[in-house]
Amino acid sequence: MPSDFGARVVQWQRRHGRHDLPWQNTRDPYRIWLSEIMLQQTQVSAVIDYYQRFLARLPTVQALAEAPADEVMALWAGLGYYSRARNLHRCAKLVVEQYGGRFPGDPALLAELPGIGRSTAAAIAAFSAGVRAPILDGNVKRVFARCFGVHGHPGEKAIENRMWAMAEAALPAPGPRQSEDMVAYTQGLMDLGATVCSRGKPACLEDAARCPLSDLCVARREGLTAVLPTPKARAPIPERSTVMVVLRHGREVLLRLRADSGIWGGLWSLPELPVPALPFDAEQAEGDALAFGRAFGTPARAAMVAEMTHVFTHFRLLIRAVRVDMAALALRDGSGVGGVGGVGPGDASDTGAAAEQWRWLSLDRLDELGMPAPVRKLLAGEGLPQLF
DNA sequence: AAAACGGGGGA
């Protein structure tokens, strides 16, 4: 930790930070606390009007403590995260009861109050009493992750602990100006994260001089601003599998129109065998595919021919393909290549209203129908020379 | 559609 880290942030804040927000330039803990709670998960621009209105109506913690819950909720309505408002009200009552209406200056005591965690407690103590305590909100985590090259999701306990240690070490040195420095430092970290070291496009990419930490910043030096902070690891997505039947007669294959809803809704796809029992049994699948083919005529042979994985956002689909070559067809619409078959296999009357739509399509005309990408790829034989 | 967010609350 460079010894001048805190001083850099303090100086930057004094010259380039924000100084005229409605909750700045006061040491009234009530006003500061109210702003910090409103600013949790809510942007400055959205908070300002609510803040002014709330303060005008309930200017002190005593007034808030005595207000009916309905009024508090009405003043909060539109800000969202309403448990914040309930905690706010509870907290005001506790401050009046336990502390005679005066917020404690000790961050550890503040953090025991409802709605106030460690970071919010430190912010309140720093702004209202100049206490030398570190904040660690999302903005600060982003600044630290980049500046000090911290890999790993900041939501992980180990990473967060490291960052709290950094936050302690980064504080400006104690001194005669500590109180003013802590106000500027705390606001400076927030402003830096919100306006310069933003998530999407940090200002240093355009102009390094915009950031007082750019010459220290590991992420900037190594070109890692886009990958730090490390996003939360996604749970490994589940894998599903299916067996698709490529029923072939000459250059034509049988397609099935999928239901409008669900995966690949409304697209023409290959027929699929009922979910195979695990472990996968190729011979059984081939047998099932032959049986399926018999509904359409006389199958000559069946063979497993391809395997591919398609990745969706929420699962991976392992697609196996079994090719069935038809020696003769029983059910044809007779209109030639590409003609639309109505219903099948069997009569519409067999299956009632839920009759499925089938059709034959020439492999030379794959472009003519809306098809799931992996199915199109499969039929086009991409990377699957053994298919046809 | 997914990630982020700070604190609460349950295991």
Next chain:
DNA sequence: TCCCCAGTTTT
């Protein structure tokens, strides 16, 4: 103590 959630905005 750890982990996950609530509830909303942003990307």
